[in-house]
Amino acid sequence: MRFIVNGPTTIHGTISVRGAKNAALPLLAAGLALDAPVTITRVPAIEDVARMVEIMERLGAVVSRGADGTLQVNAAALRSGDLPADLTGKLRACTILLGPLLARFGRAVLPQPGGCTIGQRPIDLFVDGFRAFGIEVTEEGDVTRFVGTPHAARYVFPVVSVTGTETLLLLAARTPGESAIENAAMEPEIPALAAFLNGCGARIEGAGTPTIRITGVDHLTSGTVACIPDRIETVAFAALVAACGGDLEITECAPAHVAVPLKLLTAMGAEVVADSVAGTIHIRATPPLRAVAIRTHEYPGLATDAQPPLTVALTQAQGVALVHETIYEGRLLFVDKLNKMGANIILCDPHRCIVDGPRRLHGTTLESPDIRAGIALLIAAACAHGRSTIANAYQIDRGFANIEERLRSIGVDIRREDS
């Protein structure tokens, strides 16, 4: 499956943001930690959610689909902690399931998790964290085995890890005693997860700060929870306007979660009006904007997932800017595809590139290497002159629901076709 895009485009209209992929995945995993069904609303219709549901169903959970993005997870019949090798390779986030599975069974098997090509993405922090909680971990080739009855622990993350924090949070919530997670990730999806668990009877304090304290409980009731808006989608749509020019109302979003990207877009010369009460962002831009340096950082810094769309916007901005990708060593490799379209980007090292703009991009044949580079290539194709083909649409569908209909509704000439 591939996308065909004809540019250049001027963006106009209104687009609503879906529930966050990176909120839905830990909430689905949380469903395995509860003693009664959980109902999750605003679940985005994306491939990564479908893979997570398939994995959970293989383990014995029953997941039923309601109307407009509602899922109900019933873990009563959960029977195994052996994650299926044919599916874990498609979804790195399956690692989050290890937390509730170890709390429930004291045993889990993880074949090599897959995911994006943005970096090596080891699981050493998960192994180290589980060992701190008393779990015995053995690594046999591509398979990692976890066995043991967890005990309360204090774990200090040497490197901030989002799903690492979520996984240990889910383990500690059901492990008797007082646990602590230090140097915890602070991404908005984590306080959202903790708030939901507390609503089900958990005792978690400090989520959203670097130190989370958890008092394990032996029972978690059911609950209903909505996925928070997808902050990465929000930035992708704003970067689309910055790259192409136009006037866009972004709705059903959480401006507070994208304060840094909005600051950068304003510094570039876009007109940004955010309304946190209404959950809207109005962005207007007339290229060329001004180039500004960007540096990714754990939340509340600039999200690494928001960097590829902003890098495309920089190719259309006046000036030279350094892009410093501090989190992943492979995430900048997609800039060679932008250079193939006519951009002028120098890759200085795996973590830095220099963008010199504005450069007129021309359509070409491309392939999406991962979710966020994929949406960045769609943005580049929308502002490029001529026809672009973007293969491996699955990578974009992993994180963006119905993307072609939604982009078409704001002026992008895009269609999907079989490869």
Ligand code: EPZ
């Ligand atoms: C989460 O991945 C997100 N995924 C990623 O989004 C996001 O890029 C990342 O956080 C950083 O914000 C989900 O939430 C499902 P990390 P995660 O552990 O938790 C290193 C997307 O496109 N590390 O915070 O896997 C790692 O290599 C995806 O939506 C270890 O060294 O990322 C990275 O350099 C892509 N050992 C850094 O930590 C480990 O055991 C941060 O990664 C784990 C991670």
